[in-house]
Amino acid sequence: MRGHILIVDDDREMRDFLEILLEKEGYKVKTAERADKALRYLSQDEFDLIITDLKMPKIDGLDFLRRVREINEKVRVILVTAFASAETAYEAMKEGAFDYVEKHFEVDSFLDIVERALKQKKEKKEGDGAFTPGQVVKFGQMLTRNKEMIRIFNMIKKIADTTANVLILGESGTGKELVARAIHEHSSRKSRPFVAINCGGIPENLLESELFGHVKGSFTGAYTDKIGLMELASGGTVFLDEISELTPALQVKLLRVVEEKSFRRVGGGENIHVNIRIISATNRNLQERVKAGKFREDLYYRLNVIPIELPPLRHRKEDIPILVEHFIEKYARAFSKEIRNISSYALELLSQYSFPGNIRELEHIIERSVALETSNIILPDNLIFDLTKSEDALSKLDEIGDEGINLNEVLTKIEKSLIEKALKKVNGSRTKAAELLHITVDSLKYRMEKLNIT
Ligand SMILES: Nc1ncnc2c1ncn2[C@@H]1O[C@H](COP(=O)(O)OP(=O)(O)OP(=O)(O)O)[C@@H](O)[C@H]1O
Ligand SMILES: [Mg+2]
Structure with a gap:
């Protein structure tokens, strides 16, 4: 016997269909046409899986699910819905349903779901426990x-x-x-x-x-x-x-x-x-x-x-220090540098920033500062906030249309174009171009490499 399944559906045809289908697959099957009957069976016998209609007279599938949970915490439940009403399916998942299928399902994928539900009951998956808030x-x-x-x-x-x-x-x-x-x-x-x-x-x-x-x-x-x-x-x-x-x-x-x-x-x-x-x-x-x-x-x-x-980074500022540490480690290793830390003032500057580009932007800022840093701690000087550096250039852009604007792309373009202009103006002298741009030669070299400027 591959598993004991209880089918609950007020529609006789559906009940019979499922019963025949699942018995042919080697499952032991019991059927109930009403929820109260199903609950009674459930308190009398052991079941591994319940397959139930979401819409039934008198009691709806969600209520049924809650009552099932009171009797048996472990039994898996698959809901069958006439049409996937998004909200109910979501509610059902929250109430602990294993999955849901739509009435006109494909037999193969349905059997697949049944098998997975039964498998999951046997082997409690590792990492199944919930994370506790407060920890990293x-x-x-x-x-x-x-x-x-x-x-x-x-x-x-x-x-x-x-x-x-x-x-x-x-x-x-x-x-x-x-x-x-x-x-x-x-x-x-x-x-x-x-x-x-x-x-x-x-x-x-x-x-x-x-x-x-x-x-x-x-x-x-x-x-x-x-x-x-x-x-x-x-x-x-x-x-x-x-x-x-x-x-x-x-x-x-x-x-x-x-x-x-x-x-x-x-x-x-x-x-x-x-x-x-x-x-x-x-x-x-x-x-x-x-x-x-x-x-x-x-x-x-x-x-x-x-x-x-997903909340934006500015609404989860408590994540900034741990992300900074994580990215410092990542890029220190990538660039073979000894940097392990960030100065508290630099961290404070980061905490005040709004990060329109969210975590990706934070990652880029740390990547650059690790690349540029010559001491073993990240100092404020090497934090390059894209936005503040290109405010003037940005204000020259047209208004943002309905289709929006790819901020990172625009900023990269502006950066590239300004570096190219500066280099041209001083006939390719990096020292002079860096002066014009108010950055160090190292910083210029790094940017040129990143932006593919020769
Ligand atoms: N919680 C996190 N912890 C560590 N790194 C993260 C986290 N969230 C995002 N990142 C980093 O930010 C980068 C951007 O993430 P991702 O590409 O998933 O964003 P996205 O929302 O798809 O962005 P976009 O809308 O621009 O496509 C990732 O490459 C990863 O390095
Ligand atoms: Mg993406």
Whole structure:
């Protein structure tokens, strides 16, 4: 016997279907058409897994879930929903449901979920315990001591091994991609691919063939068949970055992938089925774009089953010292330097800064100061705050349009152009150019190398 399963559903056909399907797979199955009956069975007998309808007369699935927990803490629960109502699924996950499936599920992936649920019950996973707020916590490649971040990490542990799609929101540089990777790493998909793709900045037709692949001859330049990323990621996780930038046509195609787990290659006629978990991210207000009619509402709800909103660094300043220490160590090792510390005044300057580029910006600041520092401690002189240095140049830029502006890109461009101008003015003399720019020659050399200036 592979496991004892209790099926709860008021729909007779569904009950019979599941019973036959699961018994054929070697599971021992009992069925109940009402929640109260199921609760009675549960107090009389041992079950490993409950598969229950979310919408039942008299008692709804969530209430049922709470009552189940009172009787048996350990039994896994899979909810079957008529349509994935994002909120309920999320609530259910919080109440400790293992996963949910939609009524018109694919048999194979359903059995897959059942098997995983039963496996997880047997081997209590390592690292399953919750992090305690107040401590410095390391999760994946991330460090924090912030309460909200710790809450998010604990939540990720709970939902990582489900099929629920996740939408990660947060300003640029807050760690969205690291969170996506951590979810993948904590799921049983971890041995399968994690495929990341940026939906912004790639022309629509190119992105379409990247995502879905194409067949030979479907457009000029399609010399061979090509497998898309969705297919490559099968069994794994697809990370769709800058999801807000997806064009209307591709939104429709993605909706189909999410709903039916199938798509066609560009120019192809065959339906390709995939088993993927979709994690998307954006630094835009997606809800506003939905209201403005720029992003499909149905797709938004499908992608946003589990929302994760990462706080900006200026709202978790207690993280600055531990991140600084972490990055000093990282770059001291990379540059073979003896630097171990930061002066308290330099740290204070950092704590006062607002970090529009968040953790990525902090990392760059530390990287540069480690590269430039000649003593064994980071001093304020070598902290280069991008913003303050380029305020004048920035004010010359046009206003920020609706599509926003990539701050880091603009700053890099400004830096590069000013260094090139200075070098030109003094016929390439580094000493003189450094003087013109009010920086040291070392600093100039370092920047030139980073920015590829010869
Ligand atoms: N909690 C953290 N601990 C340590 N390093 C972090 C943490 N969060 C982010 N980082 C660092 O910041 C960098 C940026 O993170 P990431 O690329 O995940 O941000 P993002 O939100 O995807 O940014 P963008 O919106 O610009 O794409 C990472 O490469 C990592 O080095
Ligand atoms: Mg990113």
